[in-house]
Amino acid sequence: SVAAGVLPGLALFTTLFAEAGVYASVCKSGQEIPCDEQFLMINGVMQIGQSLSLFALLPIGFIYDTFGAKYCGSVGGLLVVVAMTGLIIPLLGATNGMDATTAPVLFPVMLIMDFGAMMNSYCFFGFVWHLPGWTNFVLALSTATYQISALVPIVFQYIMRHTSVTLVPLVAIHASCVAVAALSCHNAGVDIDEFYSEAKRALGVPLPRPGGDLKIGEKISKAWMTFRLDMCDHLFLINALCMAQCFTMLYASLSGAYGKALFGTQDDGDQLAAMQTTVTFAAGVCGPIFARLADILGFVSFSWFLTAMFCMGAGLFGQASWKAQEAASVGMQVFATLQNLLMNRYILFYAPPNRMGVYTGVLVVVITFFFMPVMVGVSAWIEAGEEDTRDRFYTPLFWNAAAGLVFLLLFNGRLMLQGFPESPRLLAEDETEMAMMFACRTLDEVAQVTGITKQEVLRELANPDPAHIKTLFARVDPEKVGAILDNQDEDAFIDMLEQAPNAEEEEHMLMLDEPEYVPVKQEDSELFATPLLEIKP
Numbered sequence: 026s027v028a029a030g031v032l033p034g035l036a037l038f039t040t041l042f043a044e045a046g047v048y049a050s051v052c053k054s055g056q057e058i059p060c061d062e063q064f065l066m067i068n069g070v071m072q073i074g075q076s077l078s079l080f081a082l083l084p085i086g087f088i089y090d091t092f093g094a095k096y097c098g099s100v101g102g103l104l105v106v107v108a109m110t111g112l113i114i115p116l117l118g119a120t121n122g123m124d125a126t127t128a129p130v131l132f133p134v135m136l137i138m139d140f141g142a143m144m145n146s147y148c149f150f151g152f153v154w155h156l157p158g159w160t161n162f163v164l165a166l167s168t169a170t171y172q173i174s175a176l177v178p179i180v181f182q183y184i185m186r187h188t189s190v191t192l193v194p195l196v197a198i199h200a201s202c203v204a205v206a207a208l209s210c211h212n213a214g215v216d217i218d219e220f221y222s223e224a225k226r227a228l229g230v231p232l233p234r235p236g237g238d239l240k241i242g243e244k245i246s247k248a249w250m251t252f253r254l255d256m257c258d259h260l261f262l263i264n265a266l267c268m269a270q271c272f273t274m275l276y277a278s279l280s281g282a283y284g285k286a287l288f289g290t291q292d293d294g295d296q297l298a299a300m301q302t303t304v305t306f307a308a309g310v311c312g313p314i315f316a317r318l319a320d321i322l323g324f325v326s327f328s329w330f331l332t333a334m335f336c337m338g339a340g341l342f343g344q345a346s347w348k349a350q351e352a353a354s355v356g357m358q359v360f361a362t363l364q365n366l367l368m369n370r371y372i373l374f375y376a377p378p379n380r381m382g383v384y385t386g387v388l389v390v391v392i393t394f395f396f397m398p399v400m401v402g403v404s405a406w407i408e409a410g411e412e413d414t415r416d417r418f419y420t421p422l423f424w425n426a427a428a429g430l431v432f433l434l435l436f437n438g439r440l441m442l443q444g445f446p447e448s449p450r451l452l453a454e455d456e457t458e459m460a461m462m463f464a465c466r467t468l469d470e471v472a473q474v475t476g477i478t479k480q481e482v483l484r485e486l487a488n489p490d491p492a493h494i495k496t497l498f499a500r501v502d503p504e505k506v507g508a509i510l511d512n513q514d515e516d517a518f519i520d521m522l523e524q525a526p527n528a529e530e531e532e533h534m535l536m537l538d539e540p541e542y543v544p545v546k547q548e549d550s551e552l553f554a555t556p557l558l559e560i561k562p
Contacts, residue, residue: 027199027206028102029174030109030142031135032075033309035274036301037178039067040281040294041185045192046119048128059291061417064282065408067131072274072400074135079393081140083386085147087241090382094151095214097144102207104141108134109200116193145207151215154223175305182299247452248383252391254450255375259388261436262371266364267396268429269335271403273357276342276422277301279407283418287345297350304354308362315363324370325440331367332433334359339426343419374445377455399425448483459486464506474509475500 031038042048043059048067052060089097111134118127181195215223252259276283284297308315319327338356341349368388376384403425410417456468463471472479475497485497 027174028105028142028145028203028210030105030138031178032071032139032142033173033175033305034178034302035071036277036280036298036305037175037182039064039071039278040298041178041181041192042067042116042131043281045116046124047115047131048124049119050125050128059281061282061286061412062408064279065404068275068278069404070132071135072278072404073397074132075139076393076397076400078136078139078143079389081143082389083245083383085140085144086382086386088144089147089150091217093215093217093220094148095211095216098148098151098210098214099207101141101144101147102203102210105138105145106200106204106207108138108141109196109203111137112196113193116196120191120193145210148210148214151220154220154226155215173306173309175302175309179299179302179306182295244380244383245387247454248380248387251377251380251450251452251455252384252387255446258375258439259391261432261439262368263388263392263395265429265432265436266368266392267399268425268432269360270364270396270429271399272339272422272426272429273335273361275400275403275407275425276338276353276357277305277361279418283422284350286413286415286418300351300354301358304358305362308358315359316366319363319366319370324374324445325437327370328367328433328437328440331360331363332430332437334363335426335433336430339423339430342426343415343423345415375449377449377451377459380455448480463501465509470509474502474505476502 040059043063046058048063048070049058049060051062051066052058053062085097111130114130115124115127115134118124118130177199181192184190184195185192280301281291281294281298283294285291285294287293287297318330322330334356336356338353338360341353341356344350344353369385372385372388403421406421407418410420451468457466460467460471463474465471465474468479468482471482475482477485477500482497485493
């Protein structure tokens with residue numbers, strides 16, 4: 026929570042930065058500060074910085090796979106410390122009449138901070154094998170801790186209003202707290218060796234590690250090839266999330282200026298901004314509960330629930346009533362909090378299990394590619410409106426919300442009519458790579474040795490809960506595996522091993538001469554009703 030940066034509390038941080046004088050140089054002479062142009066400039070810098078930082082999810086995923094959760098947590102935390110320290114520059118510049126010179130520093134600071142915060146959040150993922158059966162809870166907890174950090178600007182505002190302390194020392198203290206958090210991630214985080222050790226303990230078999238050559242370009246290229254196979258389906262989700270996310274983010278981040286235009290005073294704007302931050306905090310606290318709700322409802326019903334929340338926000342945000350704004354804020358923040366959960370659940374139906382991480386990164390990059398022009402266009406529309414009027418904000422946001430609702434309805438309608446594919450589409454090498462974990466050539470053979478259908482095998486492999494993978498391994502019949510291996514042509518099987526990714530580095534999967542079949546040792550595991558087979562050189 027400490028190392029999440031300013032994004033979860035964006036609405037209130039935007040107001041605090043504006044009141045501190047950041048980008049006050051864009052206001053017209055004699056205009057009251059903070060002014061609308063100031064809010065729009067700060068918001069634009071933060072939104073563009075956040076959007077660009079999303080492209081970093083792909084390299085962060087490779088860093089996590091290579092160096093582990095502890096490295097991501099500690100290094101990501103240190104990047105946030107650097108960014109928080111850099112944030113002091115525009116704040117001091119605004120105080121000392123140098124805003125025009127120092128304000129541009131805000132953009133690289135936000136870029137580094139968002140990148141570091143995302144990288145730090147991967148620290149939680151190291152515990153997925155420690156708590157088999159609780160994967161959804163761990164993932165929801167990661168999101169919840171991020172959202173809970175929205176409490177930080179509320180604390181800042183309270184201290185500033187009741188003492189003479191300014192924003193600069195508070196930011197410095199926050200940077201110190203993030204440094205302690207980064208050190209805690211280094212001391213308590215899960216390193217790469219422990220991660221694979223816990224995975225072996227949970228599954229009973231070792232997970233293959235990525236080789237020294239990560240082949241980043243090749244992996245991204247193949248994930249893109251797989252992604253394109255279902256592009257028509259993905260466009261429904263991409264358009265829905267782009268439009269809906271743009272509306273919820275702009276409403277929250279511009280709530281200080283919009284509240285002033287809607288209700289008439291800057292205090293009203295501050296109150297609306299504080300409301301967004303408070304609701305974000307509450308949504309974060311309830312994150313694990315919402316994750317359980319998604320399990321109970323199922324994907325389609327859960328998607329309709331989020332659509333209803335978005336509709337509530339879109340329908341009420343224009344009302345000059347605090348009750349209406351409270352309801353609108355709840356609806357939009359619930360949607361904003363759970364949209365990532367919706368996307369992650371959606372990916373399970375399409376991504377090959379062995380490409381889940383890169384496939385997710387490709388989807389996020391594509392969404393961001395579509396999202397940025399929408400964000401820039403709606404922001405430009407707002408900026409071109411008449412100053413200090415409700416319609417300057419309401420009209421662009423209304424049409425943005427209407428487009429988002431239409432695309433969400435289309436997305437849900439397509440789901441109800443067509444549903445999801447029976448199983449993810451696979452490249453030829455994907456099937457070989459996954460089948461080799463069971464000493465098989467194809468997933469049809471895996472289905473044969475596990476006694477379930479190929480579609481069920483894929484669903485179990487795609488499920489992020491280690492308990493499902495453990496159950497799948499426990500289904501393997503070693504006699505059927507032996508029969509399949511006995512019937513295979515030796516040269517063809519060796520050729521399959523050599524073509525598999527990183528096969529030369531997986532000693533337990535190599536077969537150089539005649540294979541010898543021996544039972545897997547079970548001292549460290551009680552997972553299997555019958556012993557599996559392991560291939561030794």
